Amino acid sequence: VVDALGTIKRSLLDPMNNLENWNRGDPCTSNWTGVFCQIINDALHVTELQLFKRNLSGTLAPEVSLLSQLRTLDFMWNNLTGSIPKEIGNITTLKLM
Ligand SMILES: *[C@@H]1O[C@H](CO)[C@@H](O)[C@H](O)[C@H]1NC(C)=O
Numbered sequence: 001v002v003d004a005l006g007t008i009k010r011s012l013l014d015p016m017n018n019l020e021n022w023n024r025g026d027p028c029t030s031n032w033t034g035v036f037c038q039i040i041n042d043a044l045h046v047t048e049l050q051l052f053k054r055n056l057s058g059t060l061a062p063e064v065s066l067l068s069q070l071r072t073l074d075f076m077w078n079n080l081t082g083s084i085p086k087e088i089g090n091i092t093t094l095k096l097m
């Protein structure tokens with residue numbers, strides 16, 4: 001999950017450094033910007049990426065599909081380019097995008 005988030009970060013352009021804390025410790029317990037987790041089957045999983053209005057551009061990496069318990073993926077009000085990775089179709093838990 002840390003690797004998936006690292007890949008997602010590297011494929012984005014983040015001129016305001018909104019994701020600068022996406023490198024410390026565990027994303028679920030170290031307060032990473034826009035990353036929210038829940039306990040599912042006795043383990044913490046990333047369930048939300050809320051990156052609404054963060055001045056991001058670049059592309060959304062297909063590794064987002066490795067976040068297998070994702071419910072919400074919010075990239076509204078950014079300037080992402082490219083297509084939505086087809087791997088997103090594999091996240092069966094996804095409810096809001
Ligand atoms: C989490 O980080 C945000 C932004 O960096 C900060 O405003 C907030 O106070 C932090 N919360 C905790 C519980 O550390």
Ligand SMILES: *[C@@H]1O[C@H](CO)[C@@H](O)[C@H](O)[C@H]1NC(C)=O
Nearest residue numbers: 015016017018053054055056
């Ligand atoms: C986004 O960019 C605008 C214009 O440069 C700036 O005013 C705003 O604070 C930035 N917001 C974030 C979350 O980076």
Ligand SMILES: *[C@@H]1O[C@H](CO)[C@@H](O)[C@H](O)[C@H]1NC(C)=O
Nearest residue numbers: 053054055056057077078079
């Ligand atoms: C997106 O790009 C357009 C054109 O470059 C710019 O006017 C707009 O402010 C940008 N929006 C955000 C949220 O960065």
Ligand SMILES: *[C@@H]1O[C@H](CO)[C@@H](O)[C@H](O)[C@H]1NC(C)=O
Nearest residue numbers: 062065085086087088089090
């Ligand atoms: C979706 O998952 C299936 C089974 O794990 C895999 O075979 C398939 O290649 C995946 N599709 C995409 C688009 O990632």
